[in-house]
Amino acid sequence: GQQVMQIPQYQHVQEGEDFTTYCNSSTTLSNIQWYKQRPGGHPVFLIQLVKSGEVKKQKRLTFQFGEAKKNSSLHITATQTTDVGTYFCAGGYSTLTFGKGTMLLVSP
Amino acid sequence: EAQVTQNPRYLITVTGKKLTVTCSQNMNHEYMSWYRQDPGLGLRQIYYSMNVEVTDKGDVPEGYKVSRKEKRNFPLILESPSPNQTSLYFCASRLAAFTHTQYFGPGTRLTVL
Numbered sequence: 088g089q090q091v092m093q094i095p096q097y098q099h100v101q102e103g104e105d106f107t108t109y110c111n112s113s114t115t116l117s118n119i120q121w122y123k124q125r126p127g128g129h130p131v132f133l134i135q136l137v138k139s140g141e142v143k144k145q146k147r148l149t150f151q152f153g154e155a156k157k158n159s160s161l162h163i164t165a166t167q168t169t170d171v172g173t174y175f176c177a178g179g180y181s182t183l184t185f186g187k188g189t190m191l192l193v194s195p
Numbered sequence: 196e197a198q199v200t201q202n203p204r205y206l207i208t209v210t211g212k213k214l215t216v217t218c219s220q221n222m223n224h225e226y227m228s229w230y231r232q233d234p235g236l237g238l239r240q241i242y243y244s245m246n247v248e249v250t251d252k253g254d255v256p257e258g259y260k261v262s263r264k265e266k267r268n269f270p271l272i273l274e275s276p277s278p279n280q281t282s283l284y285f286c287a288s289r290l291a292a293f294t295h296t297q298y299f300g301p302g303t304r305l306t307v308l
Contacts, residue, residue, distance in 0.1 A: 120295060129285055129302050130238065135295035175238065181245060181292045182253055183228070187237035 089114050091178055093186030101194050106166050108189035110159040110176035117180060119152055119159040124188070125172040133161075166193045197222045199300035201286050207306045208276060216271045216303050218286030226292045227269040228253070229261065231282040232302075238285070244269055245292050276307040 090113040100106055110119065118137045122130040134143055136152035136159065143150045149162045163170055173188040199220045208214055220227065228243040230253075240253030244263040258280055260272040269288075273280060286300040 118295070120297070129299040130287075131299070132296050177238075181226075181243060181251070183240055183297075184254070185230075185238040185240075187235070 089116075089178065089184045091176060091184050091186040093176055093189055095189055096187065097190045097192075099192040099194065100166050102168060103165050106163040106170070106191055108161050108174050108176075108191075110161075110186050112157045112178055115156050116159075116178035117156075118178065119156075120177045120183070121150055121159075121161055122175045122177065122185075123172050124175065128172075130175060163191075166191070168193050168195055197298070199286055199288055199298050201284075201300040201303050203303060204301060205304050207308065209308050210277055211275050214273050214276060214305075216273075216284060216286075216305070218269045218271065218300060219267050220269075220286075220288040220298070221267065222288065222290070222298070223266065224288040224290050224298075225266070226290070226294075227263065227286065227288045228297075229259070229269070229271050230285045230287065231255065232285060233282050241271070241284075276305075278307050281305060281307050 092111045120135045121133040124130045140154045141152040147164045151160045171193050173190045175188045177183045177185040202217045225246045229241040230238045232238050239255045241259050242261040244250045250261050284303045287297050289297040
């Protein structure tokens with residue numbers, strides 16, 4: 088079945104540093120979704136990418152979908168303490184396969 | 196307020212005692228889904244439903260049942276819970292399978308002794 092790998096598992100940065108998490112699939116993805124889960128909370132939908140090579144921005148967050156639709160990345164510019172949480176990518180429609188997530192810690 | 200609700204939020208039970216975790220959404224969404232989240236394994240889909248009376252297995256359906264008799268409700272049933280079903284469970288919904296914004300419930304932390 089489809090597998091979605093995410094790296095790194097964990098990253099600790101100083102506030103103001105940039106952060107990137109990468110998502111790779113064993114198969115071509117129809118779409119990629121990104122979620123954020125705060126400690127003790129539930130996943131919150133951030134964005135969906137559908138087109139090959141697509142790039143979307145949400146304030147300090149930049150999301151990219153690879154040309155081959157098998158990889159994606161989330162980049163946060165100048166992290167803030169409010170960015171703390173685990174970021175998940177997920178692919179598919181009716182059956183959604185999640186990566187294991189990247190936990191981001193931000194020190195002030 | 197648009198939301199997905201789950202009950203109970205916390206449950207400790209014993210092996211073999213049937214339980215139901217309820218999930219309800221007030222957004223008239225067609226698609227609903229159940230996930231379990233375990234350390235090191237991430238979120239895994241248990242079952243999903245494309246619409247009323249339509250359900251299908253996700254990646255880890257063994258030991259679980261679901262039903263979708265009404266659009267707003269999608270209960271998760273554990274007929275004979277076992278300790279390996281100790282987990283954090285999330286219900287989620289979205290307008291339709293091919294729409295993107297998926298809303299998650301607050302989660303149910305289940306412990307099976």
